Amino acid sequence: MPEQVYQGTVLVGEYLEAVTGTVVVEGGIVTAIEEGPVPTGHWIAPAFFNAHTHLGDTVAMDCATCGDLSDLVKPPHGLKHRILRATPRDRLVAGMQASLDAMAATGTAGFADFREGGPEGVLALREALEGSPLHSLILGRDGGEGPGDGVGISSVRDVADAEEQVTRARAAGKAVAFHAGEKNPDDIDGALAYDPDLLVHCTHATDRHLRAIADAGIPIAVCIRSNWVLGVTRGADHPPVKKMLEAGCTPLLGTDNVMFVQPDILREMAFVETVTRLPPAEVLRAAVRGAGLAGRTYFIEEGEKANFIVIDALRSNLRFSSDPVASIVRRADRGDLLETVINP
The missing domain is CATH 2.30.40.10 (Urease, subunit C, domain 1)
Incomplete structure (x- = not known):
């Protein structure tokens, strides 16, 4: 070259x-x-590195922008899961390809995705990535950690076999990630008990939680536009990004479900800076350093x-x-x- x-x-x-x-x-x-x-x-x-996506949700874009969080996204019967099960594979792959193109066109070079649908769901995303230059960390569910790069668990409250999934991922030397603290803080301790490689949201993390997360060196993917759209926050204190930084945590930026939010880190940064009043350099670093999840800088x-x-x-x-x-x-x-x- x-x-x-x-x-x-x-x-x-x-x-x-x-x-x-x-x-x-x-x-x-x-x-x-x-x-x-x-x-x-x-x-x-x-x-940019988008530290939390659900790209499969592209096929459910804008079908619901309000409602109870559990009714919309909780596995296995939330609205998004019903739509994903009813979507033909070729349409699912095409939707994910379209969102990959949208990310690349807005400055994103890599992403970490929670991929529903078990092993077949992970393979569908790998198919969508064929020909794409983007770097990826694919966190599967329901056995998807096999062909994936690790496991992405909805919440310790939502999954009965979390311990089994984590054990399989750890035995294979793969990453473990949890949603935690999105709606309230009640599932954060349960997630921390598994010593995950990544926490997503921590929207309602307490000072005690943040100290524990910082001590464990676990990065946090915050998804602030998604939190606002889903009504789990209405202010700068949730997620407590300033407190995360003060405690020594490492916040990363993610856009979460394409069902609700365009996977555009430029838009995410502008919203985050407006809501949190963080220095722009801190916001930009959070949009970049997620590349470490994929072993890159x-x-x-x-x-x-x-x-x-x-x-x-x-x-x-x-x-x-x-x-x-x-x-x-x-x-x-x-x-x-x-x-x-x-x-x-």
């Missing part, structure tokens, strides 16, 4: 230091970040794989911005993206 050169304002490393210069990529690796005068109409920023550093976005600030009023990080979080949209660079 020939050398590739990208020039502009580069957000370097985890601290997102804005450097005017050139990024050199050879064989998919960032081989040099050379500071110096170049045209600065482009911004080069880390690609998307932060732009020499020697790392090149997984970044190129924004053409000259296309819009972004050309008047003096703070690329803030503008990417608050203002950038699909039309500003020139390219999403993804390497295996």
Whole structure:
């Protein structure tokens, strides 16, 4: 592969230091970040990792945007599960492919998905991924941890054989993830008892829970737009993202069910920053560092794989911005993206 050169304002490393210069990529690796005068109409920023999706729900898009959480998504008889069972495989695969394309077009290079439907559900997502450059962590259910990369459990309250599923995943050296604390805090301790690799939501986690999660080093995928749509929060304290950071937790951004929310991290960041008032750099880091779930880093550093976005600030009023990080979080949209660079 020939050398590739990208020039502009580069957000370097985890601290997102804005450097005017050139990024050199050879064989998919960032081989040099050379500071110096170049045209600065482009911004080069880390690609995003969507830390929690349910891509199968694409086929149930907008069929219900309100109602009781359990009636909508609780396995095995929630509305989404009834729709998934009734959907032909080819339509399910096509829907997931469409959402994969939508993620790539909005700067996402990878994702972690809770995949319903057992082994066949996981294989359907793998089929959808054929030809896609996106990195994935597929967390199966009901035996789907076999062909998947691990197990994604709805809640310790919803699944009678959680211990058995976790045991199978651990024996195979695979990841374990739980939904916890979405509607109330009552299932968080139960999830923590399994020492999971990922917790999703923690919308109603207490200070005690956050200390335990931080001590265990478990990242938390927060899905704030989904929480608002589903009515499990109406304020900045749930999920308690500021407290998560103060306690030493690692929040990641996810978009949750495509049934309710478009899998667009740009939209997610803008909403999160508005609701939480977190510094934009914290929001952007949360949108990027989920790549660690897939054993990767998307932060732009020499020697790392090149997984970044190129924004053409000259296309819009972004050309008047003096703070690329803030503008990417608050203002950038699909039309500003020139390219999403993804390497295996």
